[in-house]
Amino acid sequence: MKIRELTIKDFEQFNILMLEVHDHHVKKRPDIYNKIEKSDSSMVWDLDALLRNKNYVLLGAELDGDLAGICTMAIREPSKNSCIVPRIRGYIEVICVRKDYRRRGIATALYNEAVRRAWRFGADSVELMVWDFNKPALEFYKSLGMTVQRYIMEKKHGQEY
16 A cells, blocks of 8 residues: 555546545435435635645545545635634545455554654644544544544534434
């Protein structure tokens, strides 16, 4: 397995993986996420724009000549809010491994490389958001030493208590 930076040549496979992540979210939270057809996905995730952004890390895991997984991470600059301690954060937006390549250490390798890159940017922390419905991802990130930073709660209109 080789972890490398994504290139524009990865455009099609990148979109397929991003759509897989999105579809998972649509199934679990159709009240938040709109269904996107495969034919429209290239209009949603603009890999070319992300590649030009100096504050983005785009990694791919290559295995057997295939793009087996991806990781996208934004480097977030310090807040200008004087109430917040200024710090740089690596914010992992997506880690996705193709179904036929899972359980081979690919997600761990992508995560570890993203963390290394965040430290090189001078980040004080690496953060990410996981939906509560995604128990396997929660357990995976905990196994890598990540801890809960905060909870976002909701009450839907009409929901009893």
